[in-house]
Amino acid sequence: MLLLLGCCALSKIYAQHTIKGTVYQKDTRKTLPGAAVLLYDEKARIKAQTQSDEHGNFTIENVQVGFYRLLVSFMGNRTEMIPVEVNARLKTVTFNYIQLSPAISLSRVEVKADRPLMSIRKDTIEFNAGELPTLPNANMHELIEKIPGLTMDDNGNLYYLGAPIKELFIDGRSLLQNMSNVKRVMEILKADLADKIQISDKKNISGITEPGKNEKVLNIIVKDEMKKGIRGTVTGGYGTHDRYNAGTTLNMFRKKLTALGDILANNNNTQSDASTNYQGSFMGNNPQGTNKLFNIGTYYTMEINKKIKLNVNLRHQEQDMTSSEGQERENIFADSSTFYHSNTQKHLISKKNGGILFMDIQPDINNKIIVAAMMEREHKEVHNNRLYNTTDSRMDTLNNGMLNNNDSAVNKTLDATVSYSHKFGKTGRILSLQTSLRKSWQYSYQFNISQNDVFLPFYSADTINQFVSPKNEVSSTSTSATYNEPIGKYWSVALYYSFQNALTKNRQNTADFNIFKHDYIPNDSLTYRFDSRIINHTVKPSLTYNRGKLMLIGAAGLSLSTLTSNNYTTHNKDVRHTTYVDRALNAIIKLDPFKTINITLNGITLPLDAQLLWPVNNNSNPLYIQLGNPGLINAFANNLAFSYFSNSIKGVAFAHTMEGRYTQHAFSTAVFTDTLGRQVSMPINVSGNWGITDNTMLGFRIKHPGITVNYSNAFEYNRTISQINHLDNIVKRYSFLQLLAASINWKKRMEFTAKVGVDYRGNMLSLQDDHYTDFIQYTLAFTANAWLPLDFNAGSNVQYTNNTDAATHFTLLNGWIGKTFLHNKSLSAKFYAFDLLRQNKTVVAYYASTYRERLETTNLSQYFMFSLTYAYGRKGLKAPASKVP
Helix, strand or coil, X not given: CHHHHHHHHHHHHCCCEEEEEEEEECCCCCECCCCEEEEECCCCCEXXXXXXXXXXXXXXXXXXXXXXXXXXXXXXXXXXXXXXXXXXXXXXXXXXXEEECECCCCCCCCCCCCCCCEEEECCEEEEEHHHCCCCCCCEHHHHHCCCCCEEECCCCCEEECCEEEEEEEECCEEEECCHHHHHHHHHHCEHHHEEEEEEEECECCCCCECCCCCCEEEEEEECHHHCCCXXXXXXXXXXXXXXXXXXXXXXXECCCEEEEEEEEEECCCCCCCCCCCCCCCHHHCCCCEEEEEEEEEEEEEEEEECCEEEEEEEEEEEEEEEEEEEEEEEEECXXXXXXXXXXXXXXXXXXXXXXXXXXXXXXXXXXXXXXXEEEEEEEEEEEEEEEEEEECCCCCEEEEEEEEEEEEEXXXXXXXXXXXXXXXXXXXXXXXXXXXXXXXXXXXEEEEEEEEEECCCCCEEEEEEEEEEEEEEEXXXXXXXXXXXXXXXXXXXXXXXXXXXXXXXXXXXXXXXXXXXXXXXXXXXXXXXXXXXXXXXXXXXXXXXXXXXXXXXXEEEEEEEEEEEEECCCCEEEEEEEEEEEEEEEEEEEEECCEEEEEEEEEEEECCCHHHCCCXXXXXXXXXXXXXXXXXXXXXEEEEEEEEEEECCCCEEEEEEEEEEEEECEEEEEEEECCCCCEEEEEEEEXXXXXXXXXXXXXXXXXXXXXXXXXXXXXXXXXXXXXXXXXXXXXXXXEEEEEEEEEEEECCCEEEEEEEEEEEEEEEEHHHCCEEEEEEEEEEEEEEEEEEHXXXXXXXXXXXXXXXXXXXXXXXXXXXXXXXXXXXXXXXXXXXXXXXXXXXXXXXXXXXXXXXXXXXXXXXXXXXXXXXXXXXXXXXXXXXXXXXX
């Protein structure tokens, strides 16, 4: 009885209650959306926080019995403090009319208040750039690194809590749809121009966030005072070993126009100009070899009028790269292994021209048209000279030889899409249409010369001198339509239909050099020609239940696909009719404006690539031959994912994602390896491939003393099946990656950043009696940057890498000292030292189903450079206003 009475008493004490209210502006009597609401307990601890919605309403749930203070605030208004008593008798405490009075402005009185780091309005997270102090001359990359949860990898890919950022906006106008150049754009833009940084969900043309995609867009709001004049830099630097770096940038911001320009030329393995403090690529992804670059890029976004927005990106890129790389590969057998060693001298020359056009046309509020087009042409020449040898487990030489490949290729791409969306008079009734055309051409001319000497079990020699001209053309057209119809207060139904027609043409002419005729004679056995056409019809209805805090979306698709593939070389024809179903179920639960749970269950058919049906011969290396498999069937992938996202106005961001995958009839590889070290591979279907992933991301900022910390860990397990010499090989791969980045800014005078990465990878093969191999790569990086008296700047960055698989470790140490001149600090001189310890290198370890490999590449070594940078368009410091008594 005592236990029962105690439980009853506790149930009353810990009963959960609700506080509701509506916020108004006292003078206008209008509701205030986005007002901040904080609930404090008697010990002045924050127990809950939220914001008012678009109607000024707010709700705080799960409040225990007790006495509280409710603080309601909105910028430009007085903050109201309301005492609240929550007792067991009243389940809901309601404040129907909370009035905020306008703030009073008195002469000769300054009112200072701390602005919150971030705020949330519907699906948009907004950060105040003024709360993220940076050093003088800092670029936008250095600013966004201080935002909790926002990270950029070495390749320039942006992520927020693990979700990829797919588009960049300036003042609400799209600047980059293709994010491949975002890293350079973030260096062109300076940190001091940003007023706010906004992150929101990526929406389709109908203004709807597609469930399950979890893609983001980033918007930079420019300060009003930066929307005058033209700003930019002119930089030039020259150093030892004839190293140079020169370039100029331009940026102009107007109310209806944004223009960026960039010219860069250097030979010091960086995409940055000479004014930047270069750092080694984190986790060992340094640029390969020695590169000469010449890039030109322009980015325009403008409002032609209130109804038309236009975005144009044009670019020209040139690269000249030379490198020397050493490769160590272990080819796996059931009872032993062979070891392939090679040293390659590589020279690559590439020229690329392209442009992107994006037009947003909205004649009225109910109609919207988007036109997007992309054109690109690349000419590439690759020259490889390789010496190789293969040994057995006793280190006896099986073969050795020489490969000489000269490849000249031209790749062209055209991609155009037109989308139209119409909103009817009834809310939620939307029709969307889209049609697209994609065409690509790949032409290549190769001269391949090889000499292969075999020593075991008997000696033989084989010489190949061939001319190969492979060609590939792909044409694809598609049309789709989506219709959304609300069928109740919370329900809506949608119907999606698409038609796709894709044609692939593959050609390859091969000729052998005839020593007697001193000419190339056609080789019919390595010459092929085949066409493949895929026609696909898809119908997918979906049902949505949306009640604000809970959204459920279910969809099921039916596809009718016809694949027709003609191999004109062997006079074979393959026609396949496939009917398959894909399904998706998505649940989005908003616990409050700051916390969201996302659950996704889907299954989708993975159609096979027509090129897998027929052999596509690659003559660049006679030791590796790829066959086709006309018996392949489509694969089906099943996926279950659970995600939790949380944000706080104090600057704490957290996300956790768990995902499981299972694939039926997965595409895999069968490898036939002989004792001479040669491998013949063929695609096959296997069953039993599955994997799990668990990711955690945490970002937070401590305003005083200004520390930002971003931490992530990712665990992944994959079980895959392949075949080696007709034996099943079950591969179990484990990986555990942890990354920690922290930065601190002290009074805008000194800044320290630190990064730590630990990458663990393990591999177990059933073919070798579940023999387990693993390695760890540690990477530590630290940067110190200080602005000293007399306008001097000094700093250093150091990066240490240790790879246990390669049994190697090295330290990259850089340093610089500089000084600014002129009254507005627009001229700066800098002395930079790269790789002071002469240890820079790149080592990559890789575990695959049929081999283990380590690749070591030569890198740029020690050099010293002196540079001058002039920043034009910068406004001088204003003279202090005279004091009026």
